[in-house]
Amino acid sequence: MAGNGIGIVGAGISGLTLALRLQQLGVETTLYCEGDAETLRKGRLPNTVGRSGHTLDRERALGSAHYRDPGAMMIDAMLSLKGDPPLEFTGTFGKAYNATDFRLLIPAFMDDFAERGGTIVVSGTAPDAEQVDRWSRRHELMVVAAGRRSVAELFPRDPELSPYDRPQRLLAAGLFHGMRPSDVFSFNIAGGVGEIFRAPIVSREGVVSGIIIEAVPGGPFEVITRLPWNEVAAALLPLFREHTPRLAERVEPDAFELLGPTDLLQGAITPTVRRPVAELPSGRMALAIGDAYVTNDPLTGQGANLGSRCAWIVADAIAAGGPYDAAFCRAAAARMWEVGGPVTHWTNMFLQPPAxxxxxxxxxxxxxxxxxxxxxxxxxxxxxxxxxxxxxxxxxxxxxxxxxxxxxxx
Structure with a gap:
């Protein structure tokens, strides 16, 4: 490849999967990120992500299979829908899922990339569009996988594909002690109240319980999305007993607590699809992938898996050769949407009462x-x-x- 190869903005699963895959394919790549691996290891919980068997296969193919603790490998999932009587069933994913704290997993990917000769540039701040343009002068193509300012400035919201203009759920996710071990993913639905997910997750303290609260605004779970970390566990117990009794059965009340103050994430996501192609002042193109392109509510658990899949699609397209012009970017985006579109439509459907x-x-x-x-x-x-x-x-x-x-x- 002529020139200085590809610049990638963002060191999440999309950016790092793309960087590792391009590295594997012999494409010169520079990764730009806000913080280094050690900063990420010491930071706050970024998410509680489940990665499918297909995503794990891609990581294995990259030689980056990390933290595959058997206690956090889930082959089955149980769904419980509150009612009288409740609706319950357990089925198989087909291939095992894994959940690992990204404060462990993402730094491991960064170390892999660097140890194999990859270049990582730590910016220290979230880049804006002007910064991405400056970086682009060193590269043939910029791929943007993260960056709050640059994403908003470069890739406008696509209103035709973004039916919501506000969050449909308020979110809280945390890592907890005090639940009886299980390698079964637990999906609990309380109509009009929200959804609660529980999964074993590899953490800095071993395998613990990752819990995600998807609270319907105005419902009883909303308070969990605002409470201080040391009040969350006590507030969850009566809510579990009333709305998700199967989950409550697994709790050991005297031991149930968050691991610590940095092990809780609270917020909300507005589902958004962005126009994924931008021409920079430098004349180079910028292509959005991962959450920079499609941001879905975590309700269907597809965020990291979609990011990994789209990174693989883009890596193979880049390795096939340029020119990396607007037509190339539009074709790559269309191929990503073949997977991202179904995920988006499915997730948006599930944010409403079932048909x-x-x-x-x-x-x-x-x-x-x-x-x-x-x-x-x-x-x-x-x-x-x-x-x-x-x-x-x-x-x-x-x-x-x-x-x-x-x-x-x-």
């Missing part, structure tokens, strides 16, 4: 193991998930027993 045919599928999963496996397996295959959940006819074929999906499409 009649989706409820029919869930009810069937409560009485038939084959349908339960279909339902849980959707999380490993978002393209198929949307093709099924958007079609009452496809759901009927599954429920009536004459259609079985495959889970190897992503």
């Amino acid at each position: 009649e045919h989706v409820m029919r599928l869930m009810l069937a999963a409560g009485t038939r193991q084959d349908v339960a496996d279909v339902m849980v397996g959707l999380f490993a295959d978002p393209v198929y998930a949307w093709s099924l959940l958007s079609s009452p006819e496809a759901v009927s074929r599954i429920v009536d027993g004459d259609g079985r999906p495959l889970y190897d499409r992503v």
